[in-house]
Amino acid sequence: MPSIPQARKQPSQARSRHAVAAILEAAARILARDGYAGMTTNKVAELAGVAIGSLYQYFPNKQALVAALHRRHGEETLAVVEATLRRGAALSPRRQLAELVSAVLALHQRELGLHRVLEREWPAFDEPPPSNPQDAALRGCVAAWLDGIGVGADRAEVLLRMADSLIHGLLLDAEPPPDLAQLISDALAGFLGLPAEN
Amino acid sequence: MPSIPQARKQPSQARSRHAVAAILEAAARILARDGYAGMTTNKVAELAGVAIGSLYQYFPNKQALVAALHRRHGEETLAVVEATLRRGAALSPRRQLAELVSAVLALHQRELGLHRVLEREWPAFDEPPPSNPQDAALRGCVAAWLDGIGVGADRAEVLLRMADSLIHGLLLDAEPPPDLAQLISDALAGFLGLPAEN
Amino acid sequence: MPSIPQARKQPSQARSRHAVAAILEAAARILARDGYAGMTTNKVAELAGVAIGSLYQYFPNKQALVAALHRRHGEETLAVVEATLRRGAALSPRRQLAELVSAVLALHQRELGLHRVLEREWPAFDEPPPSNPQDAALRGCVAAWLDGIGVGADRAEVLLRMADSLIHGLLLDAEPPPDLAQLISDALAGFLGLPAEN
Amino acid sequence: MPSIPQARKQPSQARSRHAVAAILEAAARILARDGYAGMTTNKVAELAGVAIGSLYQYFPNKQALVAALHRRHGEETLAVVEATLRRGAALSPRRQLAELVSAVLALHQRELGLHRVLEREWPAFDEPPPSNPQDAALRGCVAAWLDGIGVGADRAEVLLRMADSLIHGLLLDAEPPPDLAQLISDALAGFLGLPAEN
DNA sequence: GATGAATGAGTTTTCATTCAT
DNA sequence: TATGAATGAAAACTCATTCAT
Numbered sequence: 001m002p003s004i005p006q007a008r009k010q011p012s013q014a015r016s017r018h019a020v021a022a023i024l025e026a027a028a029r030i031l032a033r034d035g036y037a038g039m040t041t042n043k044v045a046e047l048a049g050v051a052i053g054s055l056y057q058y059f060p061n062k063q064a065l066v067a068a069l070h071r072r073h074g075e076e077t078l079a080v081v082e083a084t085l086r087r088g089a090a091l092s093p094r095r096q097l098a099e100l101v102s103a104v105l106a107l108h109q110r111e112l113g114l115h116r117v118l119e120r121e122w123p124a125f126d127e128p129p130p131s132n133p134q135d136a137a138l139r140g141c142v143a144a145w146l147d148g149i150g151v152g153a154d155r156a157e158v159l160l161r162m163a164d165s166l167i168h169g170l171l172l173d174a175e176p177p178p179d180l181a182q183l184i185s186d187a188l189a190g191f192l193g194l195p196a197e198n
Numbered sequence: 199m200p201s202i203p204q205a206r207k208q209p210s211q212a213r214s215r216h217a218v219a220a221i222l223e224a225a226a227r228i229l230a231r232d233g234y235a236g237m238t239t240n241k242v243a244e245l246a247g248v249a250i251g252s253l254y255q256y257f258p259n260k261q262a263l264v265a266a267l268h269r270r271h272g273e274e275t276l277a278v279v280e281a282t283l284r285r286g287a288a289l290s291p292r293r294q295l296a297e298l299v300s301a302v303l304a305l306h307q308r309e310l311g312l313h314r315v316l317e318r319e320w321p322a323f324d325e326p327p328p329s330n331p332q333d334a335a336l337r338g339c340v341a342a343w344l345d346g347i348g349v350g351a352d353r354a355e356v357l358l359r360m361a362d363s364l365i366h367g368l369l370l371d372a373e374p375p376p377d378l379a380q381l382i383s384d385a386l387a388g389f390l391g392l393p394a395e396n
Numbered sequence: 397m398p399s400i401p402q403a404r405k406q407p408s409q410a411r412s413r414h415a416v417a418a419i420l421e422a423a424a425r426i427l428a429r430d431g432y433a434g435m436t437t438n439k440v441a442e443l444a445g446v447a448i449g450s451l452y453q454y455f456p457n458k459q460a461l462v463a464a465l466h467r468r469h470g471e472e473t474l475a476v477v478e479a480t481l482r483r484g485a486a487l488s489p490r491r492q493l494a495e496l497v498s499a500v501l502a503l504h505q506r507e508l509g510l511h512r513v514l515e516r517e518w519p520a521f522d523e524p525p526p527s528n529p530q531d532a533a534l535r536g537c538v539a540a541w542l543d544g545i546g547v548g549a550d551r552a553e554v555l556l557r558m559a560d561s562l563i564h565g566l567l568l569d570a571e572p573p574p575d576l577a578q579l580i581s582d583a584l585a586g587f588l589g590l591p592a593e594n
Numbered sequence: 595m596p597s598i599p600q601a602r603k604q605p606s607q608a609r610s611r612h613a614v615a616a617i618l619e620a621a622a623r624i625l626a627r628d629g630y631a632g633m634t635t636n637k638v639a640e641l642a643g644v645a646i647g648s649l650y651q652y653f654p655n656k657q658a659l660v661a662a663l664h665r666r667h668g669e670e671t672l673a674v675v676e677a678t679l680r681r682g683a684a685l686s687p688r689r690q691l692a693e694l695v696s697a698v699l700a701l702h703q704r705e706l707g708l709h710r711v712l713e714r715e716w717p718a719f720d721e722p723p724p725s726n727p728q729d730a731a732l733r734g735c736v737a738a739w740l741d742g743i744g745v746g747a748d749r750a751e752v753l754l755r756m757a758d759s760l761i762h763g764l765l766l767d768a769e770p771p772p773d774l775a776q777l778i779s780d781a782l783a784g785f786l787g788l789p790a791e792n
Numbered sequence: 793g794a795t796g797a798a799t800g801a802g803t804t805t806t807c808a809t810t811c812a813t
Numbered sequence: 814t815a816t817g818a819a820t821g822a823a824a825a826c827t828c829a830t831t832c833a834t
Contacts, residue, residue, distance in 0.1 A: 016818065037235050041804065051820045056805065158368065158375060162385060165367025169359050177356060183389060187360060190388010191381060214793085238828055249795040251832085260829065411834095412797065433631055436824060447799045452826060554764065554771060558781060561763025565755050573752060579785060583756060586784010587777060610814090634807055645816045647810085656808065 020058050022048040024072070027065045032113030036066065070118055074134035080107050081138060085145055093149040094185075094194050101163065101185040108167055116172045151192050162191060218256050220246040222270065225263045230312035234264065268316055272332035278305050279336060283343055291347040292383075292392045299361065299383040306365055313366065349390050360386060416454050418444040420468070423461045428509030432462065466514055470530035476503050477534060481541055489545040490581075490590045497581045500559065504567055512568045547588050558587060614652050616642040618666065621659045626708035630660065664712055668728035674701050675732060679739055687743040688779075688788045695757065695779040702761055709762065745786050756785060 026048035030039045041062055045052040059065045084103040088096045108115050143156035166184045170176055177183060189196065224246035228237045239260055243250040257263045282301040286294045306313050341354035364382045368374055375381060387394065422444035426435045437458055441448040455461045480499040484492045504511050539552035562580045566572055573579060585592065620642035624633045635656055639646040653659045678697040682690045702709050737750035760778045764770055771777060783790065 019818085040802085042802095052804095053806080053820055054818075057818070060805095062804070158381060161367050161371060162364060162381075165363040166360060169363025169367070170356065173359060183356060183360075186391070187385045187389035191385035193384070217794095239830080240828070243796095250830085251795055252793080254830070255793070415797085437826080438824075448825090449799055449827080450797075453797070456826095458825070554777060557763050557767065558760060558777075561759040562756060565759025565763070566752065569755060579752060579756075582787070583781045583785035587781035589780075635809080636807070639817095646808090647816055648814080650809070651814075 016058070019048070019050050019054055023050060023055055023058065023065070024068060028069055028111065028114045031066065031069065031117045032111065035117055041065070066118070069114070071132060071134065073115065073118060074132060074138070076107060077104060078134050078138045078141070080104060082141055085141070092197065093151075094189060094197050096145070096149075097188060097192070097194065098181065098185045101167075101188065102181045104163065105167055105171065105181050105184070108171055112171065115168065146192075151194075155192065159188065159192065162188060214256070217246070217248050217252060221248060221253055221256060221263070222266060226267055226309065226312045229264065229267065229315045230309065233315055239263070264316075267312070269330055269332065271313065271316060272330060272336070274305060275302060276332050276336045276339070278302060279339055283339070290395065291349075292387060292395050294343070294347070295386060295390070295392065296379065296383045299365075299386065300379045302361065303365055303369065303379050303382070306369055310369065313369075344390075349392075353390065357386065357390065360389060412454070415444070415446050415450055419446060419451055419454065419461070420464060424465055424507065424510045427462065427465065427513045428507065431513055437461070462514070465510070467528060467530065469511065469514060470528060470534070472503060473500060474530050474534045474537070476500060478537055481537070488593065489547075490585055490593050492541070492545070493584060493588070493590065494577065494581045497559065497563075497584065498577045501563055501567065501577050501580070504563055508567065511564065542588075547590075551588065555584065555588065558584060610652070613642070613644050613648060617644060617649055617652060617659070618662060622663055622705065622708045625660065625663065625712070626705065635659070660712075663708070665726055665728065667709065667712060668726060668732070670701060671698060672728050672732045672735070674698060676735055679735070686791065687745075688783055688791050690739070690743070691783060691786070691788065692775065692779040695761075695782065696775045698757065699761055699765065699775050699778070702765055706765065740786075745788075749786065753782065753786065756782060 023044060026046075027039065027044045030043055030047060034043075039062070041055055042052055044065065045055045048055070055065075059068065080103050081100060084099050085096070088099045091099065139156050139160060142160060143153040146156055146159070147153040163184070166187060170180055170184065186196075221242060225237065225242045228241055228245060232241075237260075239253055240250055242263065243253045246253070253263075257266065278301050279298060282297050283294065286297045289297065337354050337358060340358060341351040344354055344357070345351040361382070364385060368378055368382065384394075419440060422440045423435065426439055426443060430439075435458070437451055438448055440461065441451045444451070451461075455464065476499050477496060480495050481492065484495045487495065535552050535556060538556060539549040542552055542555070543549040559580070562583060566576055566580065582592075617638060621633065621638045624637055624641060628637075633656075635649055636646055638659065639649040642649070649659075653662065674697050675694060678693050679690065682693045685693065733750050733754060736754060737747040740750055740753070741747040757778070760781060764774055764778065780790075
């Protein structure tokens with residue numbers, strides 16, 4: 001199996017940029033609703049309002065479509081994390097953590113079904129989801145923050161995974177508890193050894 | 199025509215029990231290796247050494263196969279949790295938690311790939327993974343324990359989800375950190391508000 | 397591109413042996429009529445009266461179907477050549493050659509369209525049509541004959557190719573000349589240096 | 595609205611002549627490499643460096659492209675044959691034949707893969723390869739020659755086919771014998787009844 | 793019960809051709 | 814005229830499931 005492919009052709013004209021966006025949007029919607037196996041390229045093209053051939057002009061195959069959604073998700077997360085850290089620079093570490101969890105949680109809440117599939121069903125492709133550039137950037141960003149608050153920067157990787165796991169694992173529950181952000185940041189604080197605020 | 203005499207011979211229950219076990223084993227192996235989409239009932243039957251028709255004699259369809267694996271996993275987890283709690287009754291809550299995490303982690307390490315798929319790729323079937331009896335039993339068991347150590351029993355559900363998410367999310371990493379049990383129980387203790395042991 | 401594949405499964409039961417024969421027959425007919433590009437596996441299955449899935453149970457892909465026809469043709473040719481040489485052992489070399497040409501020509505005349513395609517359209521597969529066992533056997537058979545009549549056995553290969561080329565090239569003409577066998581054996585005799593019979 | 599002035603500028607015929615040449619060249623290359631089925635009009639246009647739309651401006655469809663290549667090949671062959679006969683007018687018939695074979699063989703050797711496909715894969719279109727004007731001219735030319743050397747002019751057609759078949763059949767071998775021209779002209783001489791030269 | 797050949801709807805993907813710009 | 818995005822019919826192939834033996 002070839003590894004996960006990139007986009008086939010850079011959309012240059014306005015019309016095609018629109019087509020690509022429509023395709024991604026449709027793919028997200030169907031993926032969220034029907035899962036990876038239930039998502040057919042024909043359904044995606046139809047919902048996007050383009051011909052199936054056009055879809056294949058921009059994405060060489062089904063996997064590439066999902067990979068693109070994944071990438072998009074990574075970019076959004078990175079942006080949110082950076083913004084939150086910048087905004088909360090003056091807060092206590094514990095509170096910064098809480099802000100981060102809230103922000104990322106909010107991001108996920110926007111497209112719940114999609115993220116569920118993206119995380120859970122990222123099909124058993126050859127390898128672990130490729131650590132793309134955004135992942136690295138995110139890790140770097142968090143590592144710097146940890147370093148700044150006196151926690152070993154080497155915990156960045158695990159922290160991120162924990163956060164991801166907890167967010168997805170709990171958010172996707174039938175009835176996620178209302179104080180989810182609180183619960184999760186408690187757990188992460190426990191892991192980081194940050195003292196509770198009185 | 200006279201009706202055919204009912205049963206020529208009491209069908210050996212042993213044989214069919216063996217077939218079911220072989221099928222489940224094969225399904226587990228293939229599911230772990232190829233993911234849900236890559237698991238075909240024919241491949242399962244072949245690896246199990248039974249005819250495809252026989253597979254369908256025991257499992258009405260592909261989903262049922264995966265559901266059975268899920269159930270089996272739930273049963274194993276319940277057994278491990280009960281045993282650990284029984285064995286560690288005299289320990290401090292914090293240490294009991296650590297024991298629990300270690301035990302369940304060990305269980306998962308045995309069939310890593312399988313659990314990844316079981317958790318991540320439980321396909322977007324019509325409904326969320328059915329809350330089977332074992333799940334309820336497990337929840338009850340943990341609730342009782344929490345109650346006993348002075349933590350609200352209502353946290354059982356979330357605790358279980360957290361544990362599950364963390365175990366799967368971290369264990370499946372390319373290079374899971376060596377002190378994984380420690381990290382996870384720190385996080386869970388943080389969530390439960392258990393004081394660190396000095 | 398993978399090299400030309402073999403049959404996927406040996407038909408064992410009577411029913412399936414029949415299916416394989418029907419598929420090959422249908423493939424031959426359609427290939428002869430529509431050429432390689434015009435031959436679709438679905439058309440073949442339909443004409444054969446089997447489901448498309450059954451076709452793929454015995455032939456892993458379209459190429460394998462054509463390869464099987466090729467093989468069959470090679471076997472028939474070998475049989476005809478052996479029989480003719482056996483029958484004509486007492487004749488003069490020049491006359492033996494004439495007999496051979498006639499016999500093979502007759503074989504080709506039976507399924508004209510098919511052989512046209514088999515020879516002309518054997519698509520640009522990776523390599524020259526694989527020298528299968530029958531080819532080798534045929535070469536050996538002809539080499540022995542050449543040796544027996546005092547012509548270098550090393551001409552067998554070229555002789556066979558010449559014969560093949562001439563038969564296909566001329567037979568497939570819109571109006572092949574009536575004395576085709578004569579013309580071709582004249583040419584081959586010229587190549588072999590066999591004196592004309594008065 | 596006033597009608598748009600007809601032609602802003604006489605479209606450079608040079609440019610389009612160049613485009614046609616580039617397209618044919620690209621088609622030849624791809625056809626040789628990938629066969630008829632593997633040749634797509636889009637690939638051809640890309641390799642030729644023109645837009646797919648432009649290709650369709652000069653050639654109404656894919657077949658027309660291949661037909662044009664065929665025609666080109668016919669023209670080259672005709673030219674070579676005429677030149678050879680002119681140059682060798684003083685030679686003996688047997689030697690003239692040898693010269694002809696050598697010359698045409700050389701022509702084919704230049705673009706081996708292309709001719710293979712042109713001859714072998716001329717797809718089972720509705721009709722046999724259209725007997726274009728060049729074919730007729732070639733036939734006439736050869737007929738005249740045969741007449742001049744005292745062989746029935748009616749053998750021109752068969753002679754040409756034989757030559758073609760032998761050249762393609764043998765040249766395309768994995769290891770064509772070194773004395774190919776000799777072998778082929780022996781065979782053709784045998785067919786024409788030309789005496790061997792001592 | 794056990795077998796495995798047969799089924800065929802459904803999937804992914806290609807590519808000749810068109811046509812708005 | 815040139816462009817190249819868009820089209821969509823059609824092709825190869827898969828696989829869950831059935832059912833005659």
